[in-house]
Amino acid sequence: xxxxxxxxxxxxxxxxxxxxxxxxxxxxxxxxxxxxxxxxxxxxxxxxxxxxxxxxxxxxxxxxxxxxxxxxxxxxxxxxxxxxxxxxxxxxxxxxxxxxxxxxxxxxxxxxxxxxxxxxxxxxxxxxxxxxxxxxxxxxxxxxxxxxxxxxxxxxxxxxxxxxxxxxxxxxxxxxxxxxxxxxxxxxxxxxxxxxxxxxxxxxxxxxxxxxxxxxxxxxxxxxxxxxxxxxxxxxxxxxxxxxxxxxxxxxxxxxxxxxxxxxxxxxxxxxxxxxxxxxxxxxxxxxxxxxxxxxxxxxxxxxxxxxxxxxxxxxxxxxxxxxxxxxxxxxxxxxxxxxxxxxxxxxxxxxxxxxxxxxxxxxxxxxxxxxxxxxxxxxxxxxxxxxxxxxxxxxxxxxxxxxxxxxxxxxxxxxxxxxxxxxxxxxxxxxxxxxxxxxxxxxxxxxxxxxxxx
Amino acid sequence: xxxxxxxxxxxxxxxxxxxxxxxxxxxxxxxxxxxxxxxxxxxxxxxxxxxxxxxxxxxxxxxxxxxxxxxxxxxxxxxxxxxxxxxxxxxxxxxxxxxxxxxxxxxxxxxxxxxxxxxxxxxxxxxxxxxxxxxxxxxxxxxxxxxxxxxxxxxxxxxxxxxxxxxxxxxxxxxxxxxxxxxxxxxxxxxxxxxxxxxxxxxxxxxxxxxxxxxxxxxxxxxxxxxxxxxxxxxxxxxxxxxxxxxxxxxxxxxxxxxxxxxxxxxxxxxxxxxxxxxxxxxxxxxxxxxxxxxxxxxxxxxxxxxxxxxxxxxxxxxxxxxxxxxxxxx
Numbered sequence: 001x002x003x004x005x006x007x008x009x010x011x012x013x014x015x016x017x018x019x020x021x022x023x024x025x026x027x028x029x030x031x032x033x034x035x036x037x038x039x040x041x042x043x044x045x046x047x048x049x050x051x052x053x054x055x056x057x058x059x060x061x062x063x064x065x066x067x068x069x070x071x072x073x074x075x076x077x078x079x080x081x082x083x084x085x086x087x088x089x090x091x092x093x094x095x096x097x098x099x100x101x102x103x104x105x106x107x108x109x110x111x112x113x114x115x116x117x118x119x120x121x122x123x124x125x126x127x128x129x130x131x132x133x134x135x136x137x138x139x140x141x142x143x144x145x146x147x148x149x150x151x152x153x154x155x156x157x158x159x160x161x162x163x164x165x166x167x168x169x170x171x172x173x174x175x176x177x178x179x180x181x182x183x184x185x186x187x188x189x190x191x192x193x194x195x196x197x198x199x200x201x202x203x204x205x206x207x208x209x210x211x212x213x214x215x216x217x218x219x220x221x222x223x224x225x226x227x228x229x230x231x232x233x234x235x236x237x238x239x240x241x242x243x244x245x246x247x248x249x250x251x252x253x254x255x256x257x258x259x260x261x262x263x264x265x266x267x268x269x270x271x272x273x274x275x276x277x278x279x280x281x282x283x284x285x286x287x288x289x290x291x292x293x294x295x296x297x298x299x300x301x302x303x304x305x306x307x308x309x310x311x312x313x314x315x316x317x318x319x320x321x322x323x324x325x326x327x328x329x330x331x332x333x334x335x336x337x338x339x340x341x342x343x344x345x346x347x348x349x350x351x352x353x354x355x356x357x358x359x360x361x362x363x364x365x366x367x368x369x370x371x372x373x374x375x376x377x378x379x380x381x382x383x384x385x386x387x388x389x390x391x392x393x394x395x396x397x398x399x400x401x402x403x404x405x406x407x408x409x410x411x412x413x414x415x416x417x418x419x420x421x422x423x424x425x426x427x428x429x430x431x432x433x434x435x436x437x438x439x440x441x442x443x444x445x446x447x448x449x450x451x452x453x454x455x
Numbered sequence: 456x457x458x459x460x461x462x463x464x465x466x467x468x469x470x471x472x473x474x475x476x477x478x479x480x481x482x483x484x485x486x487x488x489x490x491x492x493x494x495x496x497x498x499x500x501x502x503x504x505x506x507x508x509x510x511x512x513x514x515x516x517x518x519x520x521x522x523x524x525x526x527x528x529x530x531x532x533x534x535x536x537x538x539x540x541x542x543x544x545x546x547x548x549x550x551x552x553x554x555x556x557x558x559x560x561x562x563x564x565x566x567x568x569x570x571x572x573x574x575x576x577x578x579x580x581x582x583x584x585x586x587x588x589x590x591x592x593x594x595x596x597x598x599x600x601x602x603x604x605x606x607x608x609x610x611x612x613x614x615x616x617x618x619x620x621x622x623x624x625x626x627x628x629x630x631x632x633x634x635x636x637x638x639x640x641x642x643x644x645x646x647x648x649x650x651x652x653x654x655x656x657x658x659x660x661x662x663x664x665x666x667x668x669x670x671x672x673x674x675x676x677x678x679x680x681x682x683x684x685x686x687x688x689x690x691x692x693x694x695x696x697x698x699x700x701x702x703x704x705x706x707x708x709x710x711x712x713x714x715x716x717x718x719x720x721x722x723x724x725x726x727x728x729x730x731x732x733x734x735x736x737x738x739x740x741x742x743x744x745x746x747x748x749x750x751x752x753x754x755x756x757x758x759x760x761x762x763x764x765x766x767x768x769x770x771x772x773x774x775x776x777x778x779x780x781x782x783x784x785x786x
Contacts, residue, residue, distance in 0.1 A: 044771070044772070044775065045719070045775040045776060045777045046687065046690065046691060046694075046772060046773045046775070046776050046777070047691070047776075047777045047778075047779070048691045048694050048695050048698070048776060048777070048778045048779070049695070049778075049779045049780075049781055050695050050698050050699050050702060050750075050753075050778060050779065050780050050781065051781045051782075051783070051784050051785070052699045052784070052785065053699055053702040053703060053704040053753075053782070053785060054699065054700055054701070054702060054703060055703055055704060055706065056703045057703070058703060058752075089707065120752055120756065145751075145752055145755035145756060146731075146751075146755065175741075177745070177748070178705060178707055178708065178745050179705070179708060179709075179740075179741035179742045179743075179744055179745030179746075180707055180708070180709065180741070180742075180745075365709065367709065367710075410707050430706075430707065431707070432706045432707070434706065
């Protein structure tokens, strides 16, 4: 074959190839055109993506409950109204604006009249006493816009439990609307502080999550700090400065019986229950070092989990019990680390620039770890994902500390000192940082510990 | 520099390098060529408006065709344009008739030429000098002595005449059309005029791979949609803003950034809700349910929607909506 023919052949092949490619291209174009035509026909419907919104609590009307004893009935609806408002999810409408005044619990409400005052939901209720003196409480939650009942239940209880029934109804309304578990039927153990700054009396106290029903658990003869609720029982672990070394105690909040946890030669502090309530993990100080130990409450056996010359403290279990998050200054400054709940190598989670992290607490839902962050003289309460990413500061100021999770993992309580104030107060914040409330207490208060849902 | 044989380092190194280089040259003489650059393909960029205009049906069309083709006036550019299918055969004699036309498609003529001519289009000018046609268009330039020119024999007047005869015989029914059309197509003056024309065309030609001169009212199963894409965007934006004002995103929902419920809504012509808004795929997951319900509340709260008058006539285009709610950007 001559060189020339070879070349021609080559050119031909190339041409053929490019023609083929071109043909493919045209074919593909045709396909795309066809596809877009079909798609055009299929989407007769106009598609819209709403990726912005207007963060507004849901307007809800809570009608006064009716019943033989109006005082109790109205008090119960007031408790519900207050709870729902504090959640930040709802905005209860002023009773004075209601158009439909005399509500018949057994009939559907006049939806139009509730819609007229912009209500999106309505709670109605009736409280009666049966022959044996038991309290019968019924309630309904209505969707005003859809014109239908969303949920309704009745409870027969001791008359004294009307407050708890109100919290339970609040939880049902909250979880029906939000899809999350409730948190209103809970209590909070905290440190009540009285007296002057240099002669402070610190007593362990317990109250409902809304600040009501407060009562003391200790008499104030010894200093108490860092109470922690058991996630399964009505027990609290805390640290008390008695005559000897400060020790970790466990107290039953119903019977007020208490006992020392373990028999360690030295100071134990920062206790925390395991998710099953069967173990307590805490720090034991020896010399200048502190390490983390776990004690099985049934067998009383103890296991050492860390072995450093640093200060390892504030351990907190993941809700599945497989990991422990804690703070340590092993790297030079206080940071948050995570390790297996059987000890071993730890992985650092917090890396904020120029910041110290302390008091990590794993959310009962498992999706966040709450912490206190100290940076530039400011104390912040924040959350991060369990892998250390997605840090979100919920509040920051002069002094905020000691986060504790609501059992639904959507709210935190913590305590805050205002500059110039002579004591701290307890606050509640949601995981978005948008909702913040004071938790009303009679005296100064610190170190809150949120209970699980009551049973 | 004097070479010291006692220290042969440099010369030895030089010699070995030279040998290596030589060996390399010999060994790799037939290095593979670089890959051929793919031919570039010209693509026209058009706006969505143009696309919509191009693909929409014609209001004046009388019939609704079940399988409507897009109206196409112009063929999209191709490297080797084929003549219009309808006229291909008639065009065959054209190179003979109009030798001055260098653009004349000689492709069709390749058929009768029995010897394998792989690249007839590349040799356009060849026919010219050999044309012994009565037209006597003396395209004077003497043929360049290009070596690979096997054409001449094929354009022997005898053969051509034969061919022409055959053509005429085979197409007796339309004797008048045949000569006419080629003329129109290849009139250089007309071409020039066209090229120079500054008049705006009365109608933009639609391009496509196949020419279809009939405009249709679209297919019977097609939508009556006439909103342009940009109008759709505009209306979607207006509705989105209205809904967003009513939507309080459930920020507390677990994993809210991954939940994107879609709610289907029917609208009446006055913008009010037609039927109940419903989640496209209703979920039993409490978090998803909370998202869906917040979305439905937002829609109910917002209805009736304000539809600006300019969109009223396109009711078919917005009577059903699929609204997707996405919190990701807000968290």
